[in-house]
Amino acid sequence: MAAMPSDSETTSEVPDLVDAAKLGTQPQTARGQRTRDALIAAARTVFERDGYVDSRLVDIAAEAKCSIGSFYTWFDSKDEVFAAVLHEAQSDMLHPGTTSMERTDDPIEIIAASNRAYFEAYRRNARLNQLLLQVAAVDPRFRELRQARANAFVVRNGRAIADLQSRGLADRGIDAMTAAMALSGMVSRLAQDAFVNDFLLVPVDELVDGATRLWTNALGLTTPELRAD
Template sequence: MDLDGWEGSPPPSLANPALLREPPATERGVRTRASLIAAARAVFERVGYLDARLADITAEAKCSTGTFYLYFKNKEEIFAAVLAVAEEEMRHPGMGRVADTGDPYAVLAASNRAYLETYRRNAKLMALLDQVANIDPAFQRLRRRRAQAFIDRNARGIADLQKRGLADPDLDPELTSRALSMMVSRVAFSTLALDEGGPPDFDHLVDTLTRIWANALRFPDHRG
């Protein structure tokens, strides 16, 4: 869940910049590279990162191994490219970019819905990221830095609500943001990426997590 828009620098990327090459100079090159990235994502999501082979990716993309090496050195490079593209696709509005309203609960609900809809569309990728984080310490560090950036962003949003008299002033914004942000992300992972107990009713999921957020912050005139 995102409580406000980004101010200043965007959140750190999950894609290691050292593994990203300059994009091709020709339209044909751009199309071929994009086809390889889409194929790699399909393979990674289907068999997992460890079991994915370059031969699987080139077969999915219907191209030769030689063509692959024109654009990527190895599996690590194309995985970084998959992440870079996915991050652009997964952007969603924070609280400051949802339609203006004087009702903080409505804004909170809209922001939670945007986050969870994005998560649901990319559920297989989210499960893949969890797998890679468990085997790659460098990727795990990137993921933690990115998570902290979102926690910091939500903490600023909570502090702003406190200044406006719309949230419990005695709460620590950073600690509250950490607890609530992690709650939403882990519930999203267990229900949407792992599908534990079967897929949930989506509207019920959004409503429940939003009510917990609002009750924790003690929104005025709101009873969950």
């Protein structure tokens, strides 16, 4: 889900998608790091190609050009190497840098830039985002972590919308948290339908324009430029 970017905020308020204690063994040597990195890259390739359920550890080891014994040196299970794949990719996948509305004279430009960053990141990681949906459907622990992260972004968006309302830049008649839930969910679903389900076969520019118009219209931020044909 897209929000407004801020260099001053960190991602500390947003929980990780994975349990940091379940990322496998950490290498103590450069050689070990290279092997572990190769296994993580191979695992992403295999997961994206075969899906989480049908992926096999022997295929991951073969893709990494190492033995299954080497795999077990660094990871105990498919769950652990999948967690490591997500840990490596989650910042780019979920674009946590876009997390608040800056104090600016043109919040619409920030909304547009944030939506673009989100859609482009989602497109780069479309197959991995599809895997996220699959694993969340079968693993309650992962589903809870994913939901907690989504909730954190909604809360931050709600605070940002409330800030715009307090400065007279957004419609004060809209409940900020309800708006955050609706608009964040809309952008997330647009990305899923465009890049995972292939339902919306439109260019990124059109997605950005449409999502930005819906965001700004809903919040009462519409400008003449956005209304123009």
